[in-house]
Amino acid sequence: MSELSQQEKLEDLPGVGPATADKLMENEFDSLEAIAVSSPSELSAKVDIGEKTAINIIDAARKEADIGGFETGNKLLEKRANIGKITTMADDFDRLLGGGIETQTITEMYGEYGSGKTQIAHQLAVAVQLPKEKGGLNSNAIYIDTENSFRPERIKQMARSLELDEDEVLDKIYVARAYNSNHQMLLSEKARELAKKIKEEGEKIKLLIIDSLTSHFRAEYVGRGSLAERQQKLNKHLHEVIKFTDLFNAAALVTNQVQSNPDAFFGDPTRPVGGNILGHMATYRLYLRKSKGDKRIARLVDSPCMPEGESVFTIGEEGIRDA
The missing domain is CATH 1.10.150.20 (5' to 3' exonuclease, C-terminal subdomain)
Structure with a gap:
């Protein structure tokens, strides 16, 4: 139009x-x-x-x-027919998520350093470009990098293993480095502008990646005195991400750091940064942890429709695969 x-x-x-x-x-x-x-x-x-x-x-x-009014369950079911899924390239991991990373939602992945968060982010940036019959959405991706962790060389490795044109795959990933939390929030707003421009050119953006979501917020807002302001800004940021997913029927993947809970006397003391704000806003929450060798374990902690469970996958030169 x-x-x-x-x-x-x-x-x-x-x-x-x-x-x-x-x-x-x-x-x-x-x-x-x-x-x-x-x-x-x-x-x-x-x-x-x-x-x-x-x-x-x-x-x-x-x-x-036709947005914002009451609708019957059947009408909503019809609308959900437009929901897309992006494969993780590991069948068991996809099963855990009900078929892959879902559009119109925020999927959060949290875990310690080396647990595979950034590797999965890279893999999804490639997988979203695959045709639908191979688990992709035949679309482009936006990657907001807050920790200087995006590596085009890694994208080329993953593309090569799928027999894709490496340069073409890189051309369909739009990367921006965020230098502080305000810049990160601005980039999430600019993502909407970019997606609109790409759409006018006949292409689509179906994946927004923020790796990592909380890094700058955690570094800039230190101490209990600044917690309220941090959470308020994080809340605003996440609402912008949700708006993006709704407008473009896109998936949002956010990676998150973890911290240790000193009050936990039993079980795993690891918990994600971001508190209840992020907990309520993310539709799917996955906890990643290391296993033996190149194996990683993904645990589905929260989902509106899938049961809690675990999946084991590997990280190799070709990318994410079944264990």
């Missing part, structure tokens, strides 16, 4: 004239869906309109885009 027809659609909303439509377009509220999933405070601040006007615009956009 052309920019002109998009603007005309926006001008049909109550309280939106040509000037307001221009501001909406300039601030990436360039579709009914983008407006429908925004908050009144966000729309009001970015477009410089009253919050009451913002509420009316959002309500009208939700009605036009």
Whole structure:
């Protein structure tokens, strides 16, 4: 759809004239869906309109885009037919997740250093480019790198093992290095702009990777006095990620660091950083840990539809595979 027809659609909303439509377009509220999933405070601040006007615009956009109302379970089941799955390249790992990494959700993977988080992130950036019959979505990926851990050489190894064109695979992964938490949050917003541009060019972005989600937040907000501010910013960041997955029917994979719980006298004292905010926002939570040699264990800790369980996989030169 052309920019002109998009603007005309926006001008049909109550309280939106040509000037307001221009501001909406300039601030990436360039579709009914983008407006429908925004908050009144966000729309009001970015477009410089009253919050009451913002509420009316959002309500009208939700009605036009058929977003946000009550629906029957069967209607939702029909919509879930559009959900895609990205293979991890290990059949048993895919089984644990009900077929792979799911679109329109956040999947969190946490574990100690060397547990395989970044390796899986690299593998998924390659796997999402595969055709659907091979477990991919025939799409591109965005990779936000916060720890300088992205390695194009590793991508080439994984692509080679799947007999894919190595340079073409790299061309379909858009990488940005985040230097602090504010930059990381800005990049998650820019990801929406990039995905829209790619879509206009006839391609698709179906995977957003943030490796790792909490590294900068953990380093910059130290001590209990800054915990509330950290969690508030993390919450805002995750809402932007969810918005991305909804708008583009994309999957989000976030890796997470861990810390030791000194109060745990029994069992594994390891717990993920991010607290309840991340716990509630992630649809699937996976705990990764090392095993013997090149083997790793993935434990599904939380899922709305899959039972808790474990899967053993290997990390080799070719990538992630069954043990």
